[in-house]
């Protein structure tokens with residue numbers, strides 16, 4: 323049985339290789355961890371939230387001015403593109419020392435911050451630029467105009483979540499809240515006739531100072 327001997331030899335060689343590989347992986351991990359200076363990410367919660375080890379404590383960071391599709395809200399189904407957004411954030415910041423520019427705390431005591439990569443790029447900007455999230459303009463923050471412009475560019479270039487984004491034939495605005503919707507939105511359907519205004523394009527609604535609905539994302 324010549325093959326038996328050979329198989330055994332191959333088997334033990336593989337076994338030895340297995341241990342060697344494990345050792346290499348362990349060494350790389352230890353060295354790798356030692357090399358990253360805090361603050362660095364220890365966990366990505368979703369596309370716009372992460373846990374950071376500051377060197378002293380774990381701090382939950384919510385990227386300011388950015389909103390990505392939900393992946394974790396138990397009341398909602400995973401929104402389209404939620405997973406892609408989390409993956410993008412994870413890949414972008416993995417193994418890097420981050421610079422945090424803390425702006426304020428939100429109602430959930432998360433730190434609202436801009437996060438910067440070692441090469442100086444702003445992660446908040448990248449997410450919106452590459453179409454992995456929206457500019458979150460409900461509350462004012464420094465840099466709001468910059469993020470709005472990045473969103474318009476990403477939408478124009480059909481990047482990321484704008485790739486197969488459907489444009490509507492018209493949009494319905496609410497004259498009292500100054501918010502506009504897709505015609506299929508529940509809020510558009512509930513709109514009283516005397517409060518309703520119709521826009522032919524999204525651009526027109528924005529020009530007249532109407533804000534896009536946070537639910538139907540027109």
Ligand SMILES: [Zn+2]
Pocket residue numbers: 502503504507508509510535536537538539
């Ligand atoms: Zn709506």
